[in-house]
Amino acid sequence: MPELLSVDLGDWVARRAVTHSDTLAVECNGEALTYADLEARVAPAAGRLAALGIAPGEPVGLLHANGNGFAVFAHAITRAGGMLAPHNARLTAGEIAWQLRDAGARYLIADADHLEQARAAAAEAGVTLLPADDQAWHTATPLVGSTSIPFEQPHSVIYTSGTTGRPKGAVLTHGNFYWSAVASAANLGVEAADRWLACLPLYHVGGLSILLRSAIYGTTAVIHERFDEARVVRSVREERVSLLSVVANMLQRMYALDDAPYPSTLRAVLLGGGPAPRPLLEASAARGVPVLQTYGLSETASQVATLSSADALRKLGSAGLPLPGTTVRIEVATAEGVSAEAASGEIGEIVVSGPTVCAGYLGRPEATAEAIRDGWLHTGDLGYLDDEGYLYVADRRDDLIVSGGENVYPAEVESALLAFAGVEECAVVGIPDERWGALVVAVVVPAAGTGGLDVAAIDAHLRARLAAYKVPRRIEVGTDALPRTASGKVQRHLVRARLTEDHHASD
Numbered sequence: 001m002p003e004l005l006s007v008d009l010g011d012w013v014a015r016r017a018v019t020h021s022d023t024l025a026v027e028c029n030g031e032a033l034t035y036a037d038l039e040a041r042v043a044p045a046a047g048r049l050a051a052l053g054i055a056p057g058e059p060v061g062l063l064h065a066n067g068n069g070f071a072v073f074a075h076a077i078t079r080a081g082g083m084l085a086p087h088n089a090r091l092t093a094g095e096i097a098w099q100l101r102d103a104g105a106r107y108l109i110a111d112a113d114h115l116e117q118a119r120a121a122a123a124e125a126g127v128t129l130l131p132a133d134d135q136a137w138h139t140a141t142p143l144v145g146s147t148s149i150p151f152e153q154p155h156s157v158i159y160t161s162g163t164t165g166r167p168k169g170a171v172l173t174h175g176n177f178y179w180s181a182v183a184s185a186a187n188l189g190v191e192a193a194d195r196w197l198a199c200l201p202l203y204h205v206g207g208l209s210i211l212l213r214s215a216i217y218g219t220t221a222v223i224h225e226r227f228d229e230a231r232v233v234r235s236v237r238e239e240r241v242s243l244l245s246v247v248a249n250m251l252q253r254m255y256a257l258d259d260a261p262y263p264s265t266l267r268a269v270l271l272g273g274g275p276a277p278r279p280l281l282e283a284s285a286a287r288g289v290p291v292l293q294t295y296g297l298s299e300t301a302s303q304v305a306t307l308s309s310a311d312a313l314r315k316l317g318s319a320g321l322p323l324p325g326t327t328v329r330i331e332v333a334t335a336e337g338v339s340a341e342a343a344s345g346e347i348g349e350i351v352v353s354g355p356t357v358c359a360g361y362l363g364r365p366e367a368t369a370e371a372i373r374d375g376w377l378h379t380g381d382l383g384y385l386d387d388e389g390y391l392y393v394a395d396r397r398d399d400l401i402v403s404g405g406e407n408v409y410p411a412e413v414e415s416a417l418l419a420f421a422g423v424e425e426c427a428v429v430g431i432p433d434e435r436w437g438a439l440v441v442a443v444v445v446p447a448a449g450t451g452g453l454d455v456a457a458i459d460a461h462l463r464a465r466l467a468a469y470k471v472p473r474r475i476e477v478g479t480d481a482l483p484r485t486a487s488g489k490v491q492r493h494l495v496r497a498r499l500t501e502d503h504h505a506s507d
Helices: 012-019 035-051 068-079 093-103 112-125 174-188 205-217 229-238 248-255 278-287 365-371 410-418 455-463 492-506
Strands: 024-028 031-034 059-063 083-086 107-110 128-131 154-160 168-173 195-198 220-223 243-247 268-272 291-297 302-307 327-333 339-341 348-353 376-385 391-395 401-403 406-408 423-433 437-446 474-477
Touching (some): 083 093, 093 112, 107 112, 154 174, 154 205, 174 205, 205 220, 205 291, 243 248, 365 376, 406 410, 437 492, 455 474
Parallel strands (some): 024 220, 059 083, 083 154, 268 291
Antiparallel strands (some): 348 376
16 A cells, blocks of 8 residues: 555544634534534544543444434544444344444444344344443543554444345445545535535445544534434535535425525535435536536445536536546456447446555455455446546445435345245336335336235235335236347346336336
8 A cells, every 4th residue: 555545644633632622523413512512522432432442443334314413422432443334324223233243343433213123133243232322422432532543443344235135345444534635625625514415324334434523534424313404405505515415306306395596605515325416416506506527336435436517517427537536547447358438438347446445344354355456456347438537426336325315225125035935936016106216116026926926915024124215106917928138148238128118107
């Protein structure tokens, strides 16, 4: 690894408690903590974890709603030398238990709102549950933050939805998040009065990166428990929010409230989840909202490329230019079966290199070796670069469905469907939807001689195994075999095209 990337990093909260002690660090529901206040909470919480014997790099589960408490535990876990393992609160207890076992965690911290879910997960996984409201978090001997943290030290493990039915834990280092913050600062600039609103879940890399960047910069993270368009608009207009990260359907819901302009204090809206439609970009321009479309991955500590608001219409559909320090290229297979760099405009696999690329997948050396080769992350996404180096994403990797800002991988849902007695084969796809971006839809084919399938029973089967947002909004029982390639793979794009056509015909 280059010498520049191997420098030691210090504890971000401890440093800001000295340099920005009176600056607001996090703010949620009327409770505001300065960096001095945050340090006063992080230190004893980290001390308790250290007393429990957390080993360097040991995953510690966190099941906690968006809020200041999440911030305290996120910083405390890593200060104690552990690896933050945030869990999606919308997962079932069984799904969380699987992640805990896969990570090898011994402890799960959970807030009061998720204790029942956490108890079930902890019991199934055989881990110790640590309630977040225990007074021991405040009375333990404080642990001082280190001034020397290696770039390579694991910070978090973020589980990505599984392309083969099970998720993988992407290990992100302190250096990954640090250099992501540096690249974002070079792209957006940093102002002392910046207030970055996090209404995305903090257990996702997009929300977590806001929390960590704010600590690295010494600015304020304004946290909402969940996305509520009226509340977000009020925060932007009345609470001096300067930066906002959302996906397209969130911004559309905000604009549906009124046509009033937005204040100049809003410096940028970072828009993820795929290209923004022209009407949304035009509505943004009419309201004076600078929108920067983004392309990012869990495996790269969030953003890879951004498109400036000035280029939004000129480069319609583009994800923009790579962030400083990140290199993007497109690879295609040659006739000889080896990879080569694609020509301008030629579609191939998007590959990424730079200091934000993760250390690999936890406990999966083969998957790591397959995804990261010679320092290049092979994303599995298809795209191309134009003559000016702007990135265009042609298709999400492995038919990823982005519904309401949540990632749904068809293979995971299909795996659960195939566990239902009588299902011979199935396909799960996303069809366009104005409110959610995409709706999850499934086609199931019954096994011969079963006499049909009960859709209500299938729905109940899925809800017992999957988070609600992964459960198909529509389940269609087919009679014909699903279209397949010569190698036997289901051609989801053909299924998607037919379902989309039927959906529009029924409108």
